Amino acid sequence: MSVNKVILVGNVGIDPEVRYLEGGTAVATVRLATSETYKNKNGERITQTEWHNIVLWRGLAEITEKYVKKGMQLYIEGRLRTRSWDDKEGNKRYTTEIVADSMKMLSRKDDNSSQQEEKKQQDIAPELDDADDLPF
Amino acid sequence: MSVNKVILVGNVGIDPEVRYLEGGTAVATVRLATSETYKNKNGERITQTEWHNIVLWRGLAEITEKYVKKGMQLYIEGRLRTRSWDDKEGNKRYTTEIVADSMKMLSRKDDNSSQQEEKKQQDIAPELDDADDLPF
Amino acid sequence: MSVNKVILVGNVGIDPEVRYLEGGTAVATVRLATSETYKNKNGERITQTEWHNIVLWRGLAEITEKYVKKGMQLYIEGRLRTRSWDDKEGNKRYTTEIVADSMKMLSRKDDNSSQQEEKKQQDIAPELDDADDLPF
Amino acid sequence: MSVNKVILVGNVGIDPEVRYLEGGTAVATVRLATSETYKNKNGERITQTEWHNIVLWRGLAEITEKYVKKGMQLYIEGRLRTRSWDDKEGNKRYTTEIVADSMKMLSRKDDNSSQQEEKKQQDIAPELDDADDLPF
DNA sequence: TTTT
DNA sequence: TTTT
Numbered sequence: 001m002s003v004n005k006v007i008l009v010g011n012v013g014i015d016p017e018v019r020y021l022e023g024g025t026a027v028a029t030v031r032l033a034t035s036e037t038y039k040n041k042n043g044e045r046i047t048q049t050e051w052h053n054i055v056l057w058r059g060l061a062e063i064t065e066k067y068v069k070k071g072m073q074l075y076i077e078g079r080l081r082t083r084s085w086d087d088k089e090g091n092k093r094y095t096t097e098i099v100a101d102s103m104k105m106l107s108r109k110d111d112n113s114s115q116q117e118e119k120k121q122q123d124i125a126p127e128l129d130d131a132d133d134l135p136f
Numbered sequence: 137m138s139v140n141k142v143i144l145v146g147n148v149g150i151d152p153e154v155r156y157l158e159g160g161t162a163v164a165t166v167r168l169a170t171s172e173t174y175k176n177k178n179g180e181r182i183t184q185t186e187w188h189n190i191v192l193w194r195g196l197a198e199i200t201e202k203y204v205k206k207g208m209q210l211y212i213e214g215r216l217r218t219r220s221w222d223d224k225e226g227n228k229r230y231t232t233e234i235v236a237d238s239m240k241m242l243s244r245k246d247d248n249s250s251q252q253e254e255k256k257q258q259d260i261a262p263e264l265d266d267a268d269d270l271p272f
Numbered sequence: 273m274s275v276n277k278v279i280l281v282g283n284v285g286i287d288p289e290v291r292y293l294e295g296g297t298a299v300a301t302v303r304l305a306t307s308e309t310y311k312n313k314n315g316e317r318i319t320q321t322e323w324h325n326i327v328l329w330r331g332l333a334e335i336t337e338k339y340v341k342k343g344m345q346l347y348i349e350g351r352l353r354t355r356s357w358d359d360k361e362g363n364k365r366y367t368t369e370i371v372a373d374s375m376k377m378l379s380r381k382d383d384n385s386s387q388q389e390e391k392k393q394q395d396i397a398p399e400l401d402d403a404d405d406l407p408f
Numbered sequence: 409m410s411v412n413k414v415i416l417v418g419n420v421g422i423d424p425e426v427r428y429l430e431g432g433t434a435v436a437t438v439r440l441a442t443s444e445t446y447k448n449k450n451g452e453r454i455t456q457t458e459w460h461n462i463v464l465w466r467g468l469a470e471i472t473e474k475y476v477k478k479g480m481q482l483y484i485e486g487r488l489r490t491r492s493w494d495d496k497e498g499n500k501r502y503t504t505e506i507v508a509d510s511m512k513m514l515s516r517k518d519d520n521s522s523q524q525e526e527k528k529q530q531d532i533a534p535e536l537d538d539a540d541d542l543p544f
Numbered sequence: 545t546t547t548t
Numbered sequence: 549t550t551t552t
Contacts, residue, residue: 002146002170009139034138096232149549169550274442275417285545305546306410368504
């Protein structure tokens with residue numbers, strides 16, 4: 001038995017990237033910042049920002065494509081996954097990502113169509129879970 | 137405002153490494169496995185194991201040094217932190233770790249001194265939180 | 273947007289109760305204890321136990337009926353729900369429960385058939401989520 | 409070993425109540441709403457609101473007294489506690505509350521002094537944890 | 545009513 | 549490199 005759970009509330013750093021696999025499956029990646037403020041030994045206020053790579057599949061990716069923009073505040077629930085790849089020198093490299101199981105928009109960047117999109121967002125809210133049975 | 141929270145329950149892969157910084161601060165690293173089982177399209181049961189790098193500071197590191205062993209089941213609560221370093225070819229590399237804020241032992245590998253250590257573990261249980269104010 | 277999430281690891285106080293609604297839907301209730309130990313001002317070790325009412329629906333209820341026993345350690349992920357009812361004097365009363373979305377068995381009470389049940393438990397493990405779309 | 413953790417993001421229903429115990433310890437109570445939307449069998453969109461009783465001690469209570477207002481969105485991390493009391497008919501009653509370990513303000517109700525208070529809030533942000541060692 |  |  002094990003538990004692998006991540007809960008994040010943070011802000012989107014750049015507009016998400018969304019691509020579609022051969023079979024039509026959507027995959028989105030989101031850069032999400034969380035920051036933490038503390039005082040160091042000299043009493044100075046230090047803000048430390050952490051950047052997270054979020055991966056969203058299928059329905060969550062499609063929602064992301066339509067509604068998630070740079071600057072928005074998101075709630076993400078997911079799990080850690082480290083995958084390996086080979087760089088150009090042939091070295092094994094590792095990247096740790098958060099695979100989202102649930103995503104909620106806490107704010108929206110207002111744009112021209114905001115009133116209308118607000119409604120859309122509410123319409124789709126109940127579908128914001130990744131209930132597919134594939135584990136990635 | 138942001139939230140950066142990780143909750144893990146998993147098994148320790150190898151005995152932890154603990155070192156002491158110049159000032160005497162203890163730092164422990166633990167390799168923790170979580171695994172997830174699912175059926176693929178052919179109905180075969182697939183187990184996918186995820187390895188996490190846990191970093192524990194100060195009191196948590198000292199507890200780790202004394203009691204955490206390969207094979208034990210741990211509950212970890214912490215936060216994600218990605219740090220960068222330069223490899224031998226001078227390339228920037230990134231490693232994502234979970235900095236523990238709380239650690240609980242869900243099982244112990246039984247050894248000769250188990251009865252005695254059981255008691256020790258209980259004695260220290262209330263101190264198993266990293267309440268220091270440094271954010272790393 | 274809101275989040276209502278509970279994460280518990282605790283021990284089952286009595287064998288669960290399971291009943292079936294008219295339509296055949298299974299509902300299980302589990303009493304789960306969590307305890308917390310601290311030192312009071314006199315340095316005495318105090319253990320405080322908290323009892324939680326867990327409600328599990330459908331597949332989770334059926335798993336509970338088959339495998340969950342008094343004394344077992346469970347991981348529960350769910351959400352808070354307070355429901356009201358009228359007592360015999362006609363006063364409104366409130367009961368707060370945790371509606372489970374996920375349940376994992378961290379230990380089993382060993383019994384005669386343990387080897388065999390062990391296997392069963394593994395067979396059903398992947399189905400331990402409440403993926404139905406009803407919100408209760 | 410056990411875990412008793414609650415994570416909430418919701419809105420404050422009425423201005424918090426804050427009182428001071430004989431020894432000067434501050435205690436605040438906050439009514440927090442979370443809501444969940446789903447479609448019933450007829451395809452109608454149903455919103456179900458859940459009200460939570462949050463209890464905050466010491467520093468968190470003082471922050472609450474100064475800054476938390478009706479309508480604000482809060483992030484609360486805490487633990488469940490059910491306490492019993494006797495009603496006027498002498499019956500034992502139970503109330504389940506969430507004792508906060510951490511509180512973060514996700515929004516503020518704008519008032520006249522908002523600019524100035526914004527700064528205050530940031531100044532106190534690092535102290536928003538209940539690090540005292542009393543377990544309630 | 546559980547467990548360590 | 550762990551565990552079930």
